[in-house]
Amino acid sequence: MTLDGVTALVESPLQLLGAIEAHAAGHAGTRTRVRARADVPTLAASVGAVHTLGLPAGLDVDVAPAPRHLPDGVVVVGDPFSGAFQTALVRTPRPPQRLVVVDDGLATLDLARRMATGSALVRIGAPAGPLRYGLGSLAARRLRRIADAGRLTLCTTLPLDPALRARLHDLGVEVLEHRFEWLRSRPQADAPPEPTVVVGSALVADGLLHADRYAAWVRGVAADGPVRYVPHRRHDPLVSALLERLPGIVVDAPGAPVEIRLRGLRPGQRVVMLPSTSAITLSRLLAGGGVTVTPHAVPDAWWTDRATPELRRHLGATHELAARAVAGARGPSPLGLPARGVVPTAV
Numbered sequence: 001m002t003l004d005g006v007t008a009l010v011e012s013p014l015q016l017l018g019a020i021e022a023h024a025a026g027h028a029g030t031r032t033r034v035r036a037r038a039d040v041p042t043l044a045a046s047v048g049a050v051h052t053l054g055l056p057a058g059l060d061v062d063v064a065p066a067p068r069h070l071p072d073g074v075v076v077v078g079d080p081f082s083g084a085f086q087t088a089l090v091r092t093p094r095p096p097q098r099l100v101v102v103d104d105g106l107a108t109l110d111l112a113r114r115m116a117t118g119s120a121l122v123r124i125g126a127p128a129g130p131l132r133y134g135l136g137s138l139a140a141r142r143l144r145r146i147a148d149a150g151r152l153t154l155c156t157t158l159p160l161d162p163a164l165r166a167r168l169h170d171l172g173v174e175v176l177e178h179r180f181e182w183l184r185s186r187p188q189a190d191a192p193p194e195p196t197v198v199v200g201s202a203l204v205a206d207g208l209l210h211a212d213r214y215a216a217w218v219r220g221v222a223a224d225g226p227v228r229y230v231p232h233r234r235h236d237p238l239v240s241a242l243l244e245r246l247p248g249i250v251v252d253a254p255g256a257p258v259e260i261r262l263r264g265l266r267p268g269q270r271v272v273m274l275p276s277t278s279a280i281t282l283s284r285l286l287a288g289g290g291v292t293v294t295p296h297a298v299p300d301a302w303w304t305d306r307a308t309p310e311l312r313r314h315l316g317a318t319h320e321l322a323a324r325a326v327a328g329a330r331g332p333s334p335l336g337l338p339a340r341g342v343v344p345t346a347v
Helices: 011-025 043-051 084-089 105-118 130-148 162-171 179-185 210-222 237-244 277-286 309-316 319-330
Strands: 006-010 032-037 058-064 074-077 099-104 152-156 172-176 196-199 227-230 250-252 269-275 292-295
Touching: 006 250, 011 032, 011 043, 011 058, 011 074, 011 099, 011 152, 032 043, 043 058, 043 309, 105 130, 105 152, 105 162, 105 172, 130 152, 130 162, 162 172, 196 210, 210 227, 210 237, 210 250, 237 269, 269 277, 277 292, 277 319, 292 319, 309 319
Parallel strands: 006 032, 006 074, 032 058, 074 099, 099 152, 152 172, 196 227, 196 269, 227 250, 269 292
Antiparallel strands: none
16 A cells, blocks of 8 residues: 555544554555544553654654544544544545554454444443434444445554454455564563563452452462562552552553563563453464463452443453464464463463
8 A cells, every 4th residue: 555644633542553563564654644532541651661662764753633524535543432533534525545553451342343333432441422312323434434435454463363354354454464563673671670570450340340459469469479560541549559668569650552562572571450451462462472362351259230142242352362363373272272372260
């Protein structure tokens, strides 16, 4: 693809990395301007981190407000569920020349499923009144028309189910997979020295998990040896403050994406987390390096009433997807068993 005039609209650190990977692989164009949404906490720190790594030729990154209309040409977007994006999409009289969707965590899988079934683009677990549902329905119809015209690309590191991939192809969606090739090409950075790294979860801050049980789980992990705790950008400050006071736990400040922070981990170290996209991305990124990535299942008693059964099932897919990400990075896993390096574990 040789289209110029590419604008990337990103609202999270993972979306930022996805936009850079799409540009570096030539999936968007030769000149890309990445606009990182200004009102998202810690996203500016992620912009600084990727600048430090050295951006690929033809790509610029800055922090800017969310646009009211989509620009002409090629548009890269990470979160089609975003109200800001959906509003800009329906306000724009003429659809973009091409729309490239990059990863926004497990929401990318939900997007693919909703595209395949014709459902409204309304985020799982989020309250959707009539106006919000109407906007999501209109945005879904616009996206399907763009796909039907052969102008929608999904650039992802998530291992899509073959049946879902085939359905997207039938709808006109081009699916392209990456394995963080650009990030792998960057010089290795210093990594935490602790033998265990806990990647923090947003589930407590989002009101989906009981804080006391989450903190007790982290304390239990630290009972086996020193731990480096990397908070999620949406974290509960009280939980982080509590963990800072516990022996054997070093708490980092939120900031750069964990994919950047942890890519230099050494053989023998391990990474643990509750269900999250980082289990999948780190499994993909660290495959073959002797680092164990361990996603932990969440016991039923830990969930609050706000965690719907649909959301719990959605997050539960992390285990299988992490194993498939490693298998995809190393080639097929024999007999369909999880590849070595990812250990799905119940707490």
